[in-house]
Amino acid sequence: MRSGEVPVLLSPAAARPTRRHGRWAGWLIVPPVLLALAVLIPVWAHDARLDEMVRRVTSFPLPPRTTWADPRPQGSVGLQAGNGNRCDYIVRISLTTSLSGQEIADYYRGSPLSGKVYVEQDAPEGGSRGVVVEFTEMHDPGWDLRCH
Template sequence: MRILWGCVALAVIAPLVGLFVLIMIPVWRDNARLDDLYERVLAHPLPPNSRDVFLMDRDVTFGKNLVGGSGSYCDYRVRITLQTALTPQEIRRHYDNAVIPGAESKVMISLYFGEDGDGGGRRVIVEAYDSHNWDGDWRCY
């Protein structure tokens, strides 16, 4: 009788586990892509006279159409905040030449500049954005 119940339990649980794995494989893959993008953004050299001192301002986001629009796209965004002594033009020049690989092409970088601080530095928010067509992750459908 125990063997029968064990077989019945296995017959019910095994398909559920298989379905769970099939649904989660794209999620795990996209989570790994986001982690890799985060590491590549952090590995990119900072502009001269700049520091990444606002660790609590780092933001890593994944979702569908983060910048708007329609369609089924998986979007990744990594945001870091720097303190720099450089001008906005110098920062733009540094990041215009940046080549950070994304899932399908190089990432797009947006810069947002704050006012000059008391210490002579300026805050700069650097956003690295990447996207790819939907490939099975239910969070992007």
Template sequence: MKRVLWGCALAIVVPLAALSVLIMIPVWRDNARLDALYKRASAYPLPPRTRHYFFDDDVLFAKNMTGGSGDYCDYRIRITLETALTAEEIRNYYGKTRIAGAEGKADISLWFEDPDESGLRRVIVQVFDSHDSDWDWRCSG
């Protein structure tokens, strides 16, 4: 009798576990892509006279962050810096930046605050990448 119960339990549990793994494989892959993008973005050398403003970077994964239709997985990393450089110098520095995304080159955007009384300004460096959903349920539908 115990063998029959164990057999029934295994007949239910094994397929459910296999299905769970199949569903989670794209999630794990996209989480790894986001982590790799963050590592590449945060490892990129800072411009001169620039430092991290704080070490609590914003890392986000979501569906269609920029709007529109379609099944896209979007990755966004925002790094806040403090710099003595001008906005033009920062734009020139990051204009030459090449950070690999999941499938191609990631897009880089910049946001600036006005300089404070000491002449330092905060700048947000945003690294953005997107690709087709590749079966990740978080980006479908």
């Protein structure tokens, strides 16, 4: 101790840090966190499956005389129609082609990616037309609230 300093004596109770919130703070925080995880983990799992489906769709070669109209596919997860206990995955791609809608449908029918084909009707014969191809899959909904 240096000269001129006054020693300060603390009682044992004053030396311990005080706990303002006590034990109840953990009980107030933990349940909402667990509930949030119970809701978010199934959502993350279905989103990862949808991303894998998008990867499969975009890595499959395009039909001949066909190009991307929009290189960004659209994807969605959820119960799309009806009241079934399932989770529908939908991936839509927009293409420009000189093939007919039937030729596009036949091309995808022979692949592991079967889907519906929507064709722009007012394109001139032999000219380019817009085509939307929609691929769907169904999976178990699990606890994902979007699928119930």
